[in-house]
Amino acid sequence: MSGLDGRVLHGLLEEVSGDIVLRLDQRGFILDASANVAELGLDPGATLLLPHITDLAAADHAALVGAHVSTGLAGQSQSGWIEFPVIACDERDTCGETRCQRWYALSLRPMRDAAGAIEGALCLMRSVQQVRSLEGELHARAVTDPLTGLANRQAFCASLRRHLAKGGGQMVAVLAVDGLRALQLRYGQRAADDVTWGFAKFLETMALPGHELAQLDGERFGVLLPDLPARAARDWADEVVQTFSALAAPVSAKAPQLTASAGLARVACTVDWTLHEAELGLVMARAGGGRRVAVAGNRRAA
Template sequence: MSDVEGHVLHGLLEETSGDIVIRIDRHGFIIHASANIAELGFDFAGALLLPHITDLAARDHAAYLGEHVAAVLAGRPQTGWAEFPVNESAGCNSSSSGHCARWYALSLRPMCDSRGIADGAMCLMRSVQQVRSLEGELHARAVTDPLTGLANRQAFCATLRRHLAHGGGQMIAVFAVDSMRALMMRYGQRTADEVLWGFAKFLETMALSGHELAQLDGERFAVLLPEMTSRSAREWCEDVVATFAGLASPASNHARSKGTHLTASAGLARVECTVDWTLREAELGLVLARAGGGRQVAVAGHRRAA
């Protein structure tokens, strides 16, 4: 490393405490790295071959990082930082459990020789894990119902759009606890919330592998039933409705005298046409089930949109 490069490197280290400073050659191989790169689990001291900058990234992000670095080395400045998770095999602590993904951002500044020809780059590598975690938390809040913890209507509609993009054909069910509004008017919002929370947990228990649950609004719940025929979907819904009535019945003997008995109904539909059409058909089925006295499963007539 030349005196000029060493001075630049020293200056960067002083200004970026906690960041990792890396010097790469014109091909992207790491010539030097600050000592704190060891925090990622990399030890270059005993390496027989120079590691490449892309060795720092997880396998599915290595190509992206390579393209970003190659563009800078070729004289095509890139706007912004390149963000990627570090290589898991080196970046995970062996004592930790589960999947480890620590995100970093990389910024490059081309270095030129005395003739002005690109001779590598100085790289600054900074942890963005906290930002990523915050973004993930904010996204989770945006697509999750705060009361039940289930996906909300926005998230469920996005799921339906993805299935429709691949042809659709799956079955969905829309559930609701019967007489929820009357229950809320009589016992208050807190009791209604407790009932909704309990029904959400009950649905999670009854759901089979691959089922996707969501809360559409204050009283309606949706379940996507992939890999189910219309008959098996109806049988599953009927089992849910009957089981819920059976579980609620023993605890509602006192409530019966007050005219309150918790039951649920469901409407079924096939994922087709559009998201709005699909949900409207399922919700129409729910209306028919409730009109029949509740504790039923109904399917709206197969009518195509004009």
């Protein structure tokens, strides 16, 4: 392909689609690029050495891009487009900021000389950042409780499965505000939502680094305590229960008395078994009058 033909083709593609067009040699070095490659903070004409296609990719995806390009330049069949993040800023060689990453899809077509030998390739890079952002937003919504902003039961169970796959043994707590349903019947859903939201924020302030919080349903919250032994986990849960009850003490005789209770269990067997044991502990704590911590299998409530 002549330089003039290449520039014409690059211009047409760039104008029509907004794709970044790259021409590579047989080793994957960038010989030419459409003007919009500047969006990536790259100017091939301003460098003493030709940049390689893998230089565009973030460090942890460079090998993936290199393998894909090498396969295409070898004339082997490929799996179509690949997606990878690009560090799109002027400090691309040293920048590690996630905000500077943009996701692109890459497609490659080998170019052959008159004898049929591969002499390079023509690549298209197409931005998929918007799609990636939308996918991330949809995923976040799928695993987040809309009222409290905490992880939901689905995400919490997935975390428990990961810990079980590594052997389990961590402590998990299930907590709830006592009498929340009665409060809802008396004062309405909005009041119950306010209490639920407030309790979620309170748990966030009480949580230690490494704790994982989730809202299991409209009433119960789960907290994974990966670094605490059983005694320390119980002490933490008891502090949460007592502190909340003190902070939520009614200011008048007519105001509702809000307390909390908690059940504890060890991550073991299955996710369902673990949550069942912790929730059974919560039932036992409430049966003892609330404002307590209990462990299933241990009839004494704190």
